[in-house]
Amino acid sequence: MNSTYFTEEHDLFRESLKDFLQKEVVPHIEKWEKTGTIERFIWEKFGEMGFFGINYPEAYGGLNLDLFYTVIFLEELQKVNSGGFAAAMWAHAYLAMTHLNAEGDERIKKDYLAPSILGKKIGCLCITEPFGGSDVAAMRTTAVKKGDKYIINGSKTFITNGIYSDYLVVAAKTSPELGNKGISIFLIDRDVKGVSATKLDKLGWRASDTAEIAFDNVEIPVENLMGEENKGFPYIMQHFALERLIMGINAHARSEFAIDYTLQYMSEREAFGKTINKFQALRHKMAELVTDVEHCKLFNYATIARLDKGDYVVKEATMSKLKSTKVADDVMYSCLQMLGGYGYIEEYPLARLFRDSRLGPIGGGTSEILKEIIAKMVIENKDYKKAVN
Template sequence: MQSMYFTEEHQLFRQSLKDFLHKEVVPHIEKWEATGTIDKFIWEKFGEMGYFGLATPEENGGLGLDLFYTVILLEELQKINSGGFAAAIWAHVYLAMTHLNKNGNDGQKEKYLSPSINGEKIGCLGVTEPFGGSDVAGMRTTATKQGDSYIINGSKTFITNGVYADYIILAAKTDASKGNKGISIFIVDLKSEGVTANKLNKLGWRASDTAELAFDNVKVPASNLMGEEGKGFTFIMEAFALERLIMGVNAHARAEYALDYALQYMSERETFGKTINQYQALRHRLVDLYADMDMCRQYNYSVVYKMDKGEYVVKEATISKLKSTKMADEVAYDCLQFLGGYGYIEDYPMARLLRDSRLGPIGGGTSEILREIIAKIVIDKKEYKAPKE
């Protein structure tokens, strides 16, 4: 399987992870989907297995593994058919912890990164606001310096893990007069006085908690500023490439799961004396879907390879999310159709998968925004360069 990118060690890790997920996670999925609450014990089990530290350097308590271990984690999480559970895990590791890994100082890593690796603390990322999502420079949340502290006022929305997380990596304006150069990043304990969370009722991703958060004169120690004032926009833009590539990988993985399930169903379902995988119209449509999935998968692997080698893959990661999430929606829609009436029944996986998939072209930058980013690169010849250390 894809030996160009995956070694024998990767394959052993994949099998071990599959076994873990089916033993420790799958038996609880229906409960978590129904309640919208993931039991705390599973975070600690993930921590014990080292899954939260795959991409964290060894000197910071992680495993320091290449990005294809991350790909395996993402793919296998999609194949247990709970987009919400998968999102809770990867939002913690690859949204919150990415900033701690990259931009945290020693004290911040000791206080927040180490317990995050162990599953003792859960993190989330707060950029999007009720008045604007992808318009990061237009955010209204402010952080005002006051002695040895900052006072934060504002709100964030669509925050995965926002209700049950212990801390948030929060973007706020420390100097409103400077536009995007006035944005800074803070680590905010979500149990701080003045923080309130409102759990949002979503179409899909039912197992995860998604929140709108309000910050009313929340006092944050100055030591919780990440990097320097004004560096926040650069940190956010740099992290977007990884987030979008992750959503591209998620998309090809859930499309592969949907196709595998549909193929199995079609090989067993009989009408007019033959299984429905023998009808040419269905066979050819499934092949088209499989080809689209495989093209996205191979493209995504190539982008992961480039990112793992240190390349700044803004264009490629943006294309990955744009095309892969659109493809996954089409695959989910048609695979549900292959199941006929059973596709519409909640006891079968396609109804949930269709709902969960629909967030793909929205979260992490809508497809419309991504097209404009790509247009600036391809048509306007704009160059996105990695920030200087």
């Protein structure tokens, strides 16, 4: 591995994770892809191995390791060839749990973060809305304070783990008249009256349960407010940097997986008396793809190194997701083409990779939104500030 960023300890962790995934996950992937349901036992096995606690405090059962262990976790998840399974795992560990750790009080950390690290509770993050999409500030879900309770009304959509989860981390407007400055973050238990979820049927990520969630006069105690009231937007924005880097890392990892499989196929597939890896047009195309992926990977590693040191890498994380997901789509298209008719057959991995990869330029902020964020930073010198909590 790249010795600039990975130590011998990192490499041992990678080997352990690979072995775990091959033994405990891969045998079930086809079933989960068909049923659209990831069985509960695997969450607890991940928890037992410490995989959900990689970068969380030891006080709550975490391992408090550097972010390159997270990189390994993400990269190896992409190699089981189920974007949906991978998403279910990292959405729990790095979307929902990130907010618990950053904005949750001691009670929340003990009652929700600790069991989440063990895989005994599953979380989801609810930000996107049916009428808002990437426009977080346009959300309509409201939280009205009445005495010692908040009353939540509204809906969310495209929520990963929206069916499986035991709790929901929800963004809602506490002061709608303030626009994006009136958003707060709440913790809601799944079994609270008024919470309902509908599973969505997707093109890819078939193993994960993406849902639309409705809140109908949902009552929660005031102590389920996380962080300060009306500070939700900057909380969300600062965590988007990690989410976008995660999606960039996922993209370069699945690209490498697709390329490795395709190169092996090309070394065995014969046409006109020779293996197809001898044809210049195909060789040069693969050379271009490998170059693009390597550029993305090294940029992503350098950005993770800065984030691990505490730098606020909004611009770089946005660039990571924008470029890496575009490259991944190009890789999937070209690798599928290299397999010819077999690329279009479901028993070969490229068909699923092609479908799963297409979510990359959409989820966590569309490529169009990301371009506008970058444009504001480089043209208008906009400076996104880190939230203080």
